[in-house]
Structure formats: C-alpha cells, structure tokens
Amino acid sequence: MSLARGERDVSKTTDLVIAGGGIAGLTVALAAAERGLSSVVIDEPRPGAASRAAAGMLAPSVEGLPPSVRPLALEAREYFPRFLAELQAKADFDVAVALNRNGILEVASTEEDLTRLRDRTRDDAVLLDQRGLAELEPALATHMGAVLHPKDGSVDNIALMSMLDLAASRQRLIRRISDSVASIELSGGRHVAWTGEGTRHEGRMIVLASGAWGSAIPGLPRNLPVRPLRGQLLLLDQLPLTHVAYVAGGYLVPRGTTLLVGATSEEAGFKNGVTGEGQMELLGIAQRAIPELASARVIEHWAGLRPVTPDALPILGRDPGVPGLIYACGFSRNGILLAPWAASQLAALVAGEDASDLAPFAASRFAPNAALK
Ligand SMILES: Cc1cc2nc3c(=O)[nH]c(=O)nc-3n(C[C@H](O)[C@H](O)[C@H](O)COP(=O)(O)OP(=O)(O)OC[C@H]3O[C@@H](n4cnc5c(N)ncnc54)[C@H](O)[C@@H]3O)c2cc1C
Numbered sequence: 001m002s003l004a005r006g007e008r009d010v011s012k013t014t015d016l017v018i019a020g021g022g023i024a025g026l027t028v029a030l031a032a033a034e035r036g037l038s039s040v041v042i043d044e045p046r047p048g049a050a051s052r053a054a055a056g057m058l059a060p061s062v063e064g065l066p067p068s069v070r071p072l073a074l075e076a077r078e079y080f081p082r083f084l085a086e087l088q089a090k091a092d093f094d095v096a097v098a099l100n101r102n103g104i105l106e107v108a109s110t111e112e113d114l115t116r117l118r119d120r121t122r123d124d125a126v127l128l129d130q131r132g133l134a135e136l137e138p139a140l141a142t143h144m145g146a147v148l149h150p151k152d153g154s155v156d157n158i159a160l161m162s163m164l165d166l167a168a169s170r171q172r173l174i175r176r177i178s179d180s181v182a183s184i185e186l187s188g189g190r191h192v193a194w195t196g197e198g199t200r201h202e203g204r205m206i207v208l209a210s211g212a213w214g215s216a217i218p219g220l221p222r223n224l225p226v227r228p229l230r231g232q233l234l235l236l237d238q239l240p241l242t243h244v245a246y247v248a249g250g251y252l253v254p255r256g257t258t259l260l261v262g263a264t265s266e267e268a269g270f271k272n273g274v275t276g277e278g279q280m281e282l283l284g285i286a287q288r289a290i291p292e293l294a295s296a297r298v299i300e301h302w303a304g305l306r307p308v309t310p311d312a313l314p315i316l317g318r319d320p321g322v323p324g325l326i327y328a329c330g331f332s333r334n335g336i337l338l339a340p341w342a343a344s345q346l347a348a349l350v351a352g353e354d355a356s357d358l359a360p361f362a363a364s365r366f367a368p369n370a371a372l373k
Contacts, residue, residue: 014040016326016350017193017203019181019217022051023157023335024328025209026164027343030090033173035351040201041168042193044180048228048272050211050335053304055233055253055262056157057244058337059104061125061149065334068360069313073334075356076341077151083340084155084163091167097159100254104152104244105137107289108144113248117147125149139240139290146245154244154253157336177201181210184219184325191324205350207326212270212305214315214329221322224315225366226330228270228305231263232278236286236296247289250282258299261286274301308332309366316342316361317349326350327363 016032018025021043029039058080060073084097105128108114121127126148134141136148168174180196184206191206208214212228236259245252253260261282279301286293309315309330319325328346331339348355 014038014175014201014203016040016205016207017191017201018042018207018209019184019193020208020210020213020329021176022049022209022211023161023164023339024051024211024331024343025207026161026168027340028207028209028328028346029174030087030164030167030171031343031347032350033171035347035353036173037347037351038173038175039207040175040177040203042177042179042181042195042201044178044196046213048212048230048270048303048305050304050306050331052158052161053231053233053302054157054336055154055251055260056160056255056336057104057152057154057251057253059149059152059244059246059334060337061123061152062104062106062246063334066311066313066360072341072356072360073337076338079341079344080155083344084160087160087163087167090170091163092170093163093166097163098156098256099153100155100244101151101153102243103148103150104154104246105133105140105146105148106246107133107140107146107248109248109288111144114144117145121147124151137241137243137245139292140245142291143289148243152244154255155336156255160336181217184217186219186221186322186325189324205324205326207328207346209328211329211331212307214307221319221325222363222366224327224330224363225310226307226315228268229308230266230268230272230303230305232266232274232282232301232303233263234261234279234282234286234298235259235300236261236293237299238293238296240290240292245289247285249288250285252286252289259286259293259296264303270305272303272305274303278303306333307335311365314338314342314361315363315366316346317358317363320362320364
C-alpha cells in the first residue's frame with residue numbers, strides 16, 4: 001500500500017469499518033461489540049439524515065409489508081423492549097427511552113373506509129365501531145370506526161438516537177470518526193475506506209450504512225437503487241390522543257405532551273428544506289382528523305430523507321460477489337422499526353452465528369447496475 005502525501009493510515013485490526021452513523025450504523029456497531037468485534041464508525045452528519053427526523057412508529061401491521069417480510073417485521077417489533085432495556089444498560093443512563101405500546105389505530109372516516117378496513121382485519125387486530133372508537137379516543141369520536149393493531153406503537157426516536165450515541169461512546173470496541181467516506185476499495189481481498197480528509201481505514205469487513213446516500217460512494221460493486229424521499233413533519237403543542245393514529249392522508253403520533261403530524265412524501269432529491277405547502281398539507285391532515293387542532297400551535301417543522309428502495313425493503317447482508325462488504329441500508333419507511341433487529345442479525349452473521357434468513361432483503365434482488373427508480 002502506498003499513500004499520497006498528506007494521507008494517513010490509521011488502520012489497526014478493526015473488524016468492521018462502518019460508513020454512516022445513523023440508527024443502522026450505530027446499532028450494527030453495538031451489536032458487533034456484544035460479540036467482541038471492533039468497529040470504526042465513520043459518519044459525516046448531513047442535513048436530512050433520517051434517524052432523528054423520523055416519526056418513530058413501530059407499525060409492521062399497518063405498513064403493507066409483503067407476506068415474506070411480515071413475520072420478520074413482527075419479530076423486529078417484539079425485539080424492541082429487550083433492545084431498549086439492554087441499550088439503557090449499555091449507556092448506563094437512568095432515563096428510559098419512551099416506548100408507546102398502546103397499539104396503532106387505522107381510522108375510518110367513511111363507511112367505505114370502514115368496510116375496507118373490516119375486510120383487511122386479521123391476526124390480532126380489533127375492529128372498533130364508532131362508539132368503541134369514541135370510548136378509546138374521544139377526540140376521534142366523529143369518525144366511523146377504526147381497526148386497532150394492539151401490539152404496534154411508537155418509540156421516541158430522538159431519545160433513542162441520543163441513547164445510541166451514549167452507548168457507543170461508552171463502548172471501548174467502537175471508535176467514532178466525524179468525516180465522510182469518500183471512496184471504498186474492495187480489490188485484492190482488502191477492504192478499505194478512504195475519508196474526505198484522506199485517512200485510510202482498513203477492516204475485515206466494510207458495512208454500508210449511509211442512509212439515503214447509500215448508492216453514492218465510489219468503489220461499490222453495484223449501483224444500489226437507494227434514493228432520497230423527503231418527508232416533512234410538524235410538532236403541535238396539543239395532545240388529544242394516547243394512540244398513534246393513521247388518518248386520512250397521514251398519521252398522528254403522541255410524543256410526550258405534544259403531537260407529531262406526518263408526513264409528506266416528496267421527490268426532491270437531496271434538498272431537505274421545509275415548505276409552506278408541506279406545512280399546509282400537514283395542518284390539513286391534523287385538522288380533518290381532529291378539528292380542535294385548528295387552535296394548536298406549531299412548535300417545530302422539519303424534514304428528513306427516507307432512504308428508499310424500489311420495493312421499500314432494506315438491503316441487508318453480504319454482497320453476493322464481495323463477501324467482505326455488508327449492506328445495512330435502504331431502510332425506506334421502516335428503519336426505526338427494522339434497524340435494531342437487522343443489526344442483531346447482521347452481527348450474528350459476521351460473527352458466524354445463526355441468524356434469521358435475510359433472503360427477502362438480499363442485494364441480489366436488484367440487477368447489478370439497476371437504474372434508480
Ligand atoms: C419524515 C420521516 C418519517 C419517518 N418515520 C418513520 C417511522 O415512523 N418508523 C420507522 O420505522 N421509520 C421511519 N422513517 C424511516 C427511518 O427514519 C429510516 O429508515 C432510518 O432512519 C434510516 O436510518 P439510516 O441509519 O439508514 O440512515 P440515516 O439516519 O440517514 O443515517 C445515515 C448517516 O450516514 C451519514 N452519511 C451518509 N453518507 C455518508 C458518507 N459518505 N460518509 C460518512 N457518513 C455518511 C449521514 O449523514 C447520516 O448521519 C421515517 C423517515 C422520515 C424521513
């Protein structure tokens with residue numbers, strides 16, 4: 001290996017070099033550390049990074065996932081309480097991350113909506129008529145009814161990211177670097193990440209966890225079809241609900257003493273600004289669902305970039321041609337739900353332990369040079 005002037009080789013014997021320090025990168029580093037594996041997490045904070053911007057819903061029953069993936073998504077939801085308890089112990093912090101397991105309501109505004117929901121009710125879902133809904137959530141009393149998915153819910157993803165930061169900083173097997181991964185080299189059995197500042201990090205494996213920017217790092221063996229899909233959210237100063245509610249055009253998520261209203265879905269490239277149009281759309285969703293919210297104050301309005309794939313499923317596991325390259329990206333709309341579970345499976349995989357079958361998420365489902373759709 002020869003280095004150009006000004007370049008530094010800082011590689012020692014790292015197991016994983018992880019590109020990206022959102023929920024995907026940090027959970028992989030922590031799950032790997034549990035198995036005695038060391039990581040260097042290289043993260044350049046970028047406007048639009050999704051993990052702190054998200055609504056934090058854990059909604060495998062509502063998100064319309066394909067049958068091959070649904071059981072895995074339910075497994076991911078059931079993993080959450082244990083994951084949070086273990087994370088809190090690793091962070092050695094006495095305030096827990098808020099987890100709402102009251103269930104998620106899919107609310108019907110019309111008779112047709114209710115019929116449609118009735119036809120789709122399955123597993124442990126409970127159909128509520130207008131009275132049942134009004135008893136559960138008086139603020140939704142004007143709606144025709146709802147389906148309650150009793151085990152879905154939400155997590156405070158901002159608190160979760162802070163807890164992940166703390167736990168990673170306390171873990172001696174994890175080194176964190178604030179820099180960009182400018183390119184990767186995967187030839188000759190070597191796995192190297194070069195940073196924007198010119199440092200070289202070699203690892204036994206490279207993990208790609210760079211969110212919406214997943215396809216943009218030079219040196220990848222395939223053109224990953226991951227693209228940014230902007231979502232705007234509002235935070236209102238009223239809390240009329242105790243359940244997460246999917247309502248016409250969007251969703252409402254209780255958070256502390258406030259209410260999140262989401263979310264737009266916009267093809268805006270990597271532009272992460274908020275817009276007046278976005279705010280109007282979100283206020284409309286909130287007020288059509290609960291007219292009293294017309295008097296609510298907007299506390300905050302922000303946007304984030306979902307890292308989406310053509311089938312809205314993540315890309316997980318080894319690259320078919322380069323086994324030392326591991327994908328933990330393309331989490332699309334469900335990364336808060338799926339990433340902690342995915343990280344535990346990926347860490348098991350790289351440690352040579354039994355892991356769930358990640359075939360539905362294999363990179364090989366896309367042509368090596370699939371066009372970005
Ligand atoms: C508005 C909105 C609402 C959402 N709601 C939900 C929800 O309710 N439930 C749910 O489960 N999911 C939700 N999601 C999706 C979820 O947020 C994402 O799937 C998840 O956060 C993706 O995590 P990540 O770590 O892959 O990406 P990110 O959080 O974006 O992290 C990637 C990190 O990599 C860094 N990076 C990128 N390129 C490089 C590079 N070359 N070098 C170094 N660092 C780099 C970025 O700056 C960033 O810090 C929502 C997303 C949005 C935007």
